[in-house]
Amino acid sequence: MKKHNFSAGPCILPKSVMEQAAAAVLDFDDGLSLLEVSHRSKPFVDVMENARSLALELLGLEGKGYKALFLQGGASMQFLMVALNLLEKRAGYLNTGTWSDKAIKEAKIYDDVYEVGSSKSANFNYIPKGYEIPEDYDYFHCTSNNTIFGTQMKSFPKSPIPMVCDMSSDIFSRQLDFSKFDLIYAGAQKNMGPAGTTLVVVREDILGKVSRKIPSIMDYKVHISKGSMFNTPPVFPVYVTMLTLQWLKDLGGIKAIEKENKKKANFIYSEIDLNPLFKGYSAKEDRSNMNATFTLENENLKETFEAMVKEAGINGLNGHRSVGGYRASMYNALSLDSVKVLVEVMSELESKA
Ligand SMILES: *Cc1c(COP(=O)(O)O)cnc(C)c1O
Secondary structure, three states: OOOEEOOOOOOOOOHHHHHHHHHHHHOOEOOEOOOOOOOOOHHHHHHHHHHHHHHHHHHOOOOOOEEEEEEOOHHHHHHHHHHHHHOOOEEEEEEOOHHHHHHHHHHHHHOEEEEEEEOHHHOOOOOOOOOOOOOOOOOEEEEOEEOOOOEEOOOOOOOOOOEEEEOOOOOOOOOOOHHHOOEEEEEHHHHOOOOOOEEEEEEHHHOOOOOOOOOHHHOHHHHHHOOOOOOOOOHHHHHHHHHHHHHHHHHOHHHHHHHHHHHHHHHHHHHHHHOOOEEEOOOHHHEOOOEEEEEEOOHHHHHHHHHHHHHOOEEOOEOOOOOOOEEEEOOOOOOHHHHHHHHHHHHHHHHHO
């Protein structure tokens, strides 16, 4: 039976990518597995270089002073790595959810953090607006898409200081002027590959300005100078990420996938709004095109709904424990057809109720 994978992460990946990845595990280079060749061998160095340049190309950042790195430790490690490399006195953070909250906590270990805006008191169901970014801070940090609560920044401030963005859950899903950002990071497992690597895209000229000593493995400059091979890179996640980026490029890039992502989001949100049994969680104008969060109004229908969902082959629909209800994650590789299956189940529930 066909599965419809709405999981929030690790997430669905294109089937063709899975097949190529599986084949490379068995035979990547002349009978040797991808998992057993040296990361210094030419075939793997090519993979790393290709992944790095595809990332910059898709974001439209080639030749603009940016470097792409594939690091380990997840987006969670970037919470502290950003601060170690950029925080000298004070940074401004926009707190839009659990992930920003965690980023703030880690940065505070190193120095002063000021929350320029926060929607914490509303359990993060909207994106704060109209905040100001002080000119004399080291950098401004925001989270483009709030994976857990289902909100997404639809516009970004004109920041007078370097702008850092955690794009883990919506990178490569929509067109933005990426050159507005000075550092972008994203864990691969939401929209570009398997867990185990994190993409960092950084404008080189913002680095090297803090006075603290930075441990080599935490230093972006070190990783840049070593071509993202300071230590043994996670070969499999980097390879699969490269395949996914190539898949996206072949499809027509971010512009093409954004159209699909908008269709999918419109489809589910119109059902949520029209069907009296369901209620959207986040403020309408801030709704995420990646993660749609909603609740079932009548608790008595919970069992029936969940049985129907299972019957339809839908997977990964449970909401995060801090929100409850349901969350339909619609990353790049999820087809519109899968969203249609979910919407059908929702409307069928209405006709039964
Ligand atoms: C999942 C997620 C993270 C955490 O990523 P890890 O790679 O597990 O550390 C951070 N930020 C956002 C926005 C996320 O969605």
